[in-house]
Amino acid sequence: MKGISTIIATILMLMITIALAGAAYVFVNNAVLSKERFISLIDSFCSGGSLTATVKNEGPDTLKATEQIRISVDEACQTDFTPTDIPSGSSAIYTSTGCTTGRAHSYRLVGSANAIEIRASCA
Numbered sequence: 789m790k791g792i793s794t795i796i797a798t799i800l801m802l803m804i805t806i807a808l809a810g811a812a813y814v815f816v817n818n819a820v821l822s823k824e825r826f827i828s829l830i831d832s833f834c835s836g837g838s839l840t841a842t843v844k845n846e847g848p849d850t851l852k853a854t855e856q857i858r859i860s861v862d863e864a865c866q867t868d869f870t871p872t873d874i875p876s877g878s879s880a881i882y883t884s885t886g887c888t889t890g891r892a893h894s895y896r897l898v899g900s901a902n903a904i905e906i907r908a909s910c911a
Contacts, residue, residue, distance in 0.1 A: 827851060827899040830879055834910035839865060839884040839893050841906040845874040851899060861894035861905075871897070882906075 792800075830842040845851045856871035866886025874880045887893055887910050895906040 826901045827856075827874070827897065827904055829904045829906060832906050832908045834887055834893060834908040837885065837887050837889060837910060839869075839887050839895075839906075839908050839910065841869070841882045841895070841897075841908075842879050843874065843882060843897060843904070843906075844879040845876055847901070848876050850875045855900045857898040859896040859898065861896050864888040864891065865893060868895075 826846040828844050828846055830844050832839070832841040834840070851874045853871045853873050858868065858871055860868060864887065865884040867884060869882035869884050871882070872880050882897075884893070884895075889910045892907060892909045897904050897906060
């Protein structure tokens with residue numbers, strides 16, 4: 789025998805192909821699942837005593853209001869924003885009113901996959 793027979797070489801090539809296909813499936817599947825219900829902050833600003841934040845749902849499914857938790861970190865506003873449902877690929881505008889001017893205001897919005905910091909200074 790001078791080398792690997794064609795049958796063994798064919799079987800090895802099939803095993804390598806199946807292993808590569810399996811690895812690609814796992815990689816793609818994990819990449820898609822990691823974006824599930826992922827939120828991002830588009831913009832936040834404070835004007836006239838109102839803090840406004842634009843939040844986007846980057847995931848493939850609607851992010852329900854019940855899956856979002858608003859935490860007041862360092863704020864002095866009379867009314868806090870209330871989370872709403874955000875459809876996939878869409879954004880929502882959250883507004884807190886009666887904010888004290890001359891200071892920074894901070895909120896933390898916790899979604900099902902990540903959390904974002906909403907921060908703005910009211911002039």
